[in-house]
Amino acid sequence: MHKRSDQILFRVDKFKAFVKNRDLSPVGGIVPGATESHSVNINGLPWQMEIYACDCVKEPPATATNPDCFHIDVGLHCLGDETDMAWSCRAAAQFSVVNKSGDSLMKEGNLDNFELYTAHCATNGPDCAFKIEELMNPKNGFYNEKDDSMTFKVEIIAEELIRNGVRYDKALLINGKLVNVNKYLLAAHSKFFQTFFFGENAKETSEIHIDEVPDAVATFKKLISAMYPHNEELDDECVENVLLLANRFLLDCVVNRCVEFLLKKSKKSAICKFRLAHQCGIVGVEDKILMNMTRQDFSGKAYFNNLSETIKLGVKEMEELRERHKDLYESR
Known part of the structure; x- marks a missing residue:
């Protein structure tokens, strides 16, 4: 250390x-x-x-x-x-x-x-x-x-040495703490940051407040590291919060990586994935996850995990889940 x-x-x-x-x-x-x-x-x-x-x-x-x-x-x-x-x-x-x-x-x-x-x-x-x-x-x-x-x-x-071929030329103030970024790289991947750094109202001191996720500074750093050229691996511990920030800051390249991880590697429940897709407005992925749900996803063993997820859903999404549950169990 x-x-x-x-x-x-x-x-x-x-x-x-x-x-x-x-x-x-x-x-x-x-x-x-x-x-x-x-x-x-x-x-x-x-x-x-x-x-x-x-x-x-x-x-x-x-x-x-x-x-x-x-x-x-x-x-x-x-x-x-x-x-x-x-x-x-x-x-x-x-x-x-x-x-x-x-x-x-x-x-x-x-x-x-x-x-x-x-x-x-x-x-x-x-x-x-x-x-x-x-x-x-x-x-x-x-x-x-x-x-x-x-x-x-x-x-x-x-602060820590930055390698990997990315020169950081800007320090963002995230919830009062400095985070090094490359503003040109961010602006190239996000309309949000394009306006933030180079729009008419761009400020010399760049400050962003994040309250959507816990440990916002660490999550924002993880968001940056998930981009090219770092391309650090995602995991089930970080993917939800990284996806929420990527969606907020219009970083589609990271949103796509999160979606790919959720569909191919994540061990999170299907209902959790459904909830995240809905929360981020990724309609096509939301529909795909819903249609791929099986009886096992609604089984008693998954009850408590599902309960913690379903209480976060809106009325429309709850109704979609009920319809899918009905289709699965009435087709026996």
Whole structure:
């Protein structure tokens, strides 16, 4: 089991020289005034902190009369999966500077704000995070003059690595929790998501509330994984809730997979399948299940299971079941 969060403490030695080297030209691929920490493994991926001595963006560039007018730039870098150029992962980071007492101060970033990391965009972080003038001020207690060092810290929360050739480019807020999706893939398979992501009223923050099924977030993830190219197998434990969501979000490709599973592999009762087909408005399948019912489906052994299903049916569907029961038992 991979850990979901960790932190990196990174001490930059010879800090004054590190800062002054920012104006030198790169040599052999090494950028002066830039350094990387050790890596930590979080949720199956290695992460490291990057630190740069950058010319000031927030204020005028450094001058001879004011050499401290620039900042330290920090970033979180995901080393990724070199064998899969389509991996993606979301992570939140909070950067800080550690004083001589061990306190983390001057915090930058929010652990509730998850950024997307991919093979083509593997680094995120606040620009010009810490002003050198504040870092070097003896009153703040950050710079260790004896060791000529400065210690930085980043706290990291990382979600699971996404593989299988699908790059997730959108985070949906499902009942208050983030779920990674590929909006183009969803829109290609569903008119609901086509309008949701690209319609006139599409919002930058995409939020969906689901109350049709228990454990909505897990079921929505299962819905996504049942699509191409994942095509994960369905089972009797999940098929009902996945079908209900697929029907709501007009994902016909998943509806068809659920129907195929119910007809060919599921051990659910015929009346349960009949009820699901009716609930989702799949008339042809509903009629087929009804006509294929046998006496065994109405037997005493199935009574209690059938009772829990029939109470969920409407008057019309109950009448159809009675007619089928009558046909079966009067034909003896």
